Amino acid sequence: MTAHALQGGFAEAPVQSARAFREILEAMARPGTIRRVAGAEPPSPLSVAAGVALLTLCDPTTGLHLAGAADCPAVRDWVAFHIGAPLVAAEVADFALGTWEALQPVSRFRIGQPDYPDRSATLIVESERLVNHGPALTGPGIETATWLNLPETAAFRANRALFPLGFDCLFTAGDRIAGLPRSTRVEKI
Amino acid sequence: MTEQLDAGAYNFAYLDEQTKRMIRRAILKAIAVPGYQVPFASREMPMPYGWGTGGVQVTAACLVPEDRLKVIDQGADDTTNAVSIRRFFQRTAGVATTEATAEATVIQTRHRIPETPLKAGQILVYQVPIPEPLRFLEPRETETRKMHALEEYGLMHVKLYEDIARHGQIATSYAYPVRVEGRYVMDPSPIPKFDNPKLGNNPAIQLFGAGREQRIYALPPWSRVESLDFDDHPFRPSKAPHRCDLCGAGHSYLDEVITDDAGGRMFVCSDTDFCAGRRARGHRGRLAAEASAPPPHPSPTRGEGGAPSDGLAQGGAALASPPPRGEGLGAGGAGPEGTA
Numbered sequence: 001m002t003a004h005a006l007q008g009g010f011a012e013a014p015v016q017s018a019r020a021f022r023e024i025l026e027a028m029a030r031p032g033t034i035r036r037v038a039g040a041e042p043p044s045p046l047s048v049a050a051g052v053a054l055l056t057l058c059d060p061t062t063g064l065h066l067a068g069a070a071d072c073p074a075v076r077d078w079v080a081f082h083i084g085a086p087l088v089a090a091e092v093a094d095f096a097l098g099t100w101e102a103l104q105p106v107s108r109f110r111i112g113q114p115d116y117p118d119r120s121a122t123l124i125v126e127s128e129r130l131v132n133h134g135p136a137l138t139g140p141g142i143e144t145a146t147w148l149n150l151p152e153t154a155a156f157r158a159n160r161a162l163f164p165l166g167f168d169c170l171f172t173a174g175d176r177i178a179g180l181p182r183s184t185r186v187e188k189i
Numbered sequence: 190m191t192e193q194l195d196a197g198a199y200n201f202a203y204l205d206e207q208t209k210r211m212i213r214r215a216i217l218k219a220i221a222v223p224g225y226q227v228p229f230a231s232r233e234m235p236m237p238y239g240w241g242t243g244g245v246q247v248t249a250a251c252l253v254p255e256d257r258l259k260v261i262d263q264g265a266d267d268t269t270n271a272v273s274i275r276r277f278f279q280r281t282a283g284v285a286t287t288e289a290t291a292e293a294t295v296i297q298t299r300h301r302i303p304e305t306p307l308k309a310g311q312i313l314v315y316q317v318p319i320p321e322p323l324r325f326l327e328p329r330e331t332e333t334r335k336m337h338a339l340e341e342y343g344l345m346h347v348k349l350y351e352d353i354a355r356h357g358q359i360a361t362s363y364a365y366p367v368r369v370e371g372r373y374v375m376d377p378s379p380i381p382k383f384d385n386p387k388l389g390n391n392p393a394i395q396l397f398g399a400g401r402e403q404r405i406y407a408l409p410p411w412s413r414v415e416s417l418d419f420d421d422h423p424f425r426p427s428k429a430p431h432r433c434d435l436c437g438a439g440h441s442y443l444d445e446v447i448t449d450d451a452g453g454r455m456f457v458c459s460d461t462d463f464c465a466g467r468r469a470r471g472h473r474g475r476l477a478a479e480a481s482a483p484p485p486h487p488s489p490t491r492g493e494g495g496a497p498s499d500g501l502a503q504g505g506a507a508l509a510s511p512p513p514r515g516e517g518l519g520a521g522g523a524g525p526e527g528t529a
Contacts, residue, residue: 017206029394057214114339142411143411
């Protein structure tokens with residue numbers, strides 16, 4: 001374990017995680033809106049927002065799957081020290097972290113059961129950038145429509161078709177974060 | 190931060206961090222599946238079950254130090270439950286509090302939705318006693334869970350139909366079941382059905398916490414929420430057919446307050462902030478003469494013979510500009526809404 005793994009967590013966890021959760025809650029409750037979070041300095045290649053999401057939502061009771069470049073010793077050490085989440089396979093993960101390409105195929109993630117749709121994965125998708133431009137989003141949390149630069153639309157449309165089952169997504173880029181719950185309808189492009 | 194430490198060395202918002210993470214994860218899943226009840230590991234709180242432990246835990250998981258918290262109990266800011274929960278968070282989270290709906294960022298409520306429309310950026314947290322709308326029709330959790338999974342809600346319609354068969358109308362007047370986004374049937378907590386139309390298309394985030402029953406559910410902003418009904422018996426929100434006796438509002442939900450032991454009564458807004466705001470703007474109701482007095486909540490009937498309450502009713506009657514007849518004083522408790 002390197003010294004770097006010991007740094008970059010919340011300095012004042014109760015207040016910082018509260019502020020971070022509020023932003024994540026607003027992001028998830030209003031799909032397509034982009035919020036800013038702060039307080040974490042995770043090792044490369046993780047973004048600040050991805051680090052904040054992990055610190056705020058993951059703990060030793062949640063299985064975490066690191067996909068692609070995120071699955072590196074620096075990140076593993078940082079997660080082990082600050083979060084303590086067991087690193088698990090994609091099929092049993094509560095949270096998964098990686099770029100959209102690295103997370104493929106997304107059909108392997110848990111989508112919950114008909115009587116417990118909450119037992120599903122949350123994907124933290126690392127993105128180059130987040131802008132309000134792209135396919136239109138409608139559904140709960142959206143008054144008329146919002147737009148977000150999603151990496152594709154077919155997978156999210158298939159996910160919506162499973163409702164109330166399905167996985168939920170948080171998109172992260174730098175200190176920005178946006179949510180896309182399974183309930184959102186994504187425009188076909 | 191230092192003042193929080195001074196305030197008795199509680200962790201911010203009382204709960205430990207691991208508990209808050211668990212609740213926060215449940216809230217996010219609840220948002221993702223609107224109307225579905227997410228199980229969570231409800232904690233013992235320093236107040237008894239039934240006093241809003243579910244709402245308190247949800248509020249604790251959502252609060253940030255910059256928040257301005259409002260707590261209402263049946264619409265009132267000044268009742269025991271509301272006052273003690275507000276003090277609890279003042280002490281453990283150091284947050285500012287308010288009684289004004291428009292100024293609040295987080296509102297914890299027991300059994301009412303404020304009359305003042307909510308806006309984006311606000312969170313409304315409901316205290317829920319029985320989160321399962323099908324519980325009184327099917328006591329087994331294993332079965333109700335299956336019914337939700339299969340979208341098997343015929344039993345609920347049968348119940349409403351039996352209401353019509355027996356009473357000629359749907360007699361359910363509070364905790365009136367709703368369907369969320371065309372999928373889950375949800376208990377809106379025991380709010381009067383007068384408030385049901387405010388559940389849907391609401392710009393605020395609505396979170397529901399049931400502590401004893403260990404469930405959290407949610408309505409994201411702008412959700413589609415329909416009160417269950419029939420084509421020939423459409424849903425009708427209802428309220429007492431009166432105006433507020435203090436502020437004169439004809440469109441707010443009213444509490445009936447017994448003012449003496451001779452049948453005297455008055456109707457007042459259950460939302461104290463809304464009523465006070467209207468009176469501050471000069472609106473006056475039938476008995477509003479003692480305007481500076483705080484809204485009368487059922488303190489009168491205490492101990493000796495009702496002398497103070499008589500005073501209140503007569504004082505009000507004597508001073509109100511058009512002398513009130515029949516209605517309040519003379520009718521001798523013959524009002525239709527008396528008991529039942």
